[in-house]
Amino acid sequence: MTDIQTIQIEIKKSKTGWIRKLFFFPAAIFGFLMGLVLCVTIIGIIPGFFMMTGSVGIFMTGLNYRQVTCPHCNKKKYVVSQAEDFKCDRCRKPTIIEWTKP
Numbered sequence: 001m002t003d004i005q006t007i008q009i010e011i012k013k014s015k016t017g018w019i020r021k022l023f024f025f026p027a028a029i030f031g032f033l034m035g036l037v038l039c040v041t042i043i044g045i046i047p048g049f050f051m052m053t054g055s056v057g058i059f060m061t062g063l064n065y066r067q068v069t070c071p072h073c074n075k076k077k078y079v080v081s082q083a084e085d086f087k088c089d090r091c092r093k094p095t096i097i098e099w100t101k102p
């Protein structure tokens with residue numbers, strides 16, 4: 001008995017790979033630090049928190065990570081682009097990723 005599901009994700013074109021990294025990394029780091037400073041001031045803890053999580057998202061995108069959603073429990077997870085499968089952190093179930101061309 002298998003309980004393995006397959007999800008389909010569109011491949012992103014990355015012609016501007018290194019240019020994107022060059023731009024995204026400083027932006028992500030700056031955003032993260034700004035968020036951190038806002039969190040420290042307590043008053044800005046909410047926007048600071050969003051800035052930090054947003055920056056992590058940008059950072060992951062820059063590293064060619066893709067956000068996928070577990071079909072079993074709907075937990076969101078980052079996987080490396082082109083990964084063949086992933087294992088959910090929450091329900092421990094494996095999922096096969098099928099990369100589709102846009």
Ligand SMILES: [Zn+2]
Nearest residue numbers: 070073088091
């Ligand atoms: Zn799951």
